Amino acid sequence: MSTDLVEFLHARFDDDEQAAHAALGTNELAQPAGQQARWVRQGDQIWSQGRSDVPVVGKTWARPAEHIVRHDPARVLSEVDAKRRVLADAASFTEDGQQAVFQLLALPYADHPDYRPEWAPGTSA
Template sequence: MDELVRWLGVQLDEDERTAREAGGAAWEELPVSGWVHTSPLPDTEWQPPGYDHHVASAPLSSDRAHIVRHDPARVLREIDAKQRIIQVHNARDSWGMCVACPRDEKGAMQVEIEDCPILRALALPYADRPGYKESWRP
């Protein structure tokens, strides 16, 4: 597996851990109070005591809307989507080449995995994290 793919997997694992520690549930705005709180989980999921709690206070409704839009539930969905994209790029054909990477008219891969524009784009939001290489920047 290539360095970019490994590094990106570590970033996604860290985001997943953080989102799960935050409860993994959706958040809702309480416009009257200026608070954002966790949404109740379905009855089928375990909830720690007092789970329905305030997670942020923001005086501006636009700030609360942004916080709600980027709740742990969305983060987990985004991680799942990114992991699926990476899985496609890790799939190899009978010659050991990435099945998703661009190819020339003869069927040869045009880029190495680390040069794949899709994987580079997936890594870009993590450019401020340790280990990111400027050579990965799209």
């Protein structure tokens, strides 16, 4: 499997992690993994647990609010950690297994300008 795809994945995971920390107003050393404040919906606003002075998101509609809360920065950080573990564990897979895992991990980033069509699931790279 192409090292370019693995490098692409590491870069996207780093981007996701940095964006989550920016949304939390923290850095990677601020809180241990899994201990970040979760976002919760209260009425038509979204708040960070443990902070009640300023809402994270002001007035919003119910459906977008539920989506925002479901994909809060703490969850993104947890998902990044899980994806990095899958990437590391894939080293023990067959070459075909690695390719399939890497292609699937890259699929959510298909709209990124550095994504290559040959990385789509089911193609041979």
